[in-house]
Amino acid sequence: MPELPFPLPPLPTVAQVVFILIAVLAVIGSLMVVLARNLFHSALGLVAAFFGAAGVYIVAEAEFIGVSQVLVYVGAISTLITFAIMLTRGMMFGATSPRNRQSGTAAIITVLAFVVLAAVLQAIPWPQVGEPITDGQVIIAGLGYAFVNQYVVPFLLLAMLLLVALAGAIMLARDRK
């Protein structure tokens, strides 16, 4: 067998293949959000990106966050966004550009931000493996315990914030007649 002039990269493991597939889903979804002319296609891309993020959480062994992501983002937020698109239909089928007047500057800033972030992230020697997680139930139990002990005040404030925000949303959106 002839010797290769360069060492072959190591074959990806199963977890890495799964991560790549999920990341491709999330990237395609993000690009659809940004580039689609029809706002409904943007919303569909947003759902794909949310599912991709949920898959990333599951690959990172944060199952509770993944399930919360599917429930809150895919279940509630994308439904709300779809309702809002349907209620403000006037903009939806226009043949005009989906980008505003400052989109050229925005594109430059965005590409620069991504290039700088990617370069910095590549330059830092991040750890390749994390510490093993032996029991996922311990983590979920620990989350519940932390929310009623160390983080009880932020948790209650969060409950108040949700209540006030939803009541305020109803006040803002209702028909004043």
Next chain:
Amino acid sequence: MVPLSWFLILGAFMFSSGLFAALGRRNAIAVLMGIELMLNAANINLVAFWRYGVTPMQNLDGQIFALFVIAVAAAEVAVGLALIISVYRNRRTVNLDDLDILKG
């Protein structure tokens, strides 16, 4: 196992596309979608740093922050969409190029 940098690159990409949607799209709802993408990217980073940090079985702060972000994002999108619907009712448009009455 997946290297940490893969998570961070994915997060950086989602953040950048969300940034472009927030700065460069013409429809206010698309801007809100971009903000949601950016919040998701931040969450991916929080969870990744939790997983690759010290003692992830005991130290759950990253996951707790991610849950707080999810809940606050839900409140934010409700208020944001209510504002958009209110603006649409008053001005009959959600085109951000037309909504410039605060411009001096």
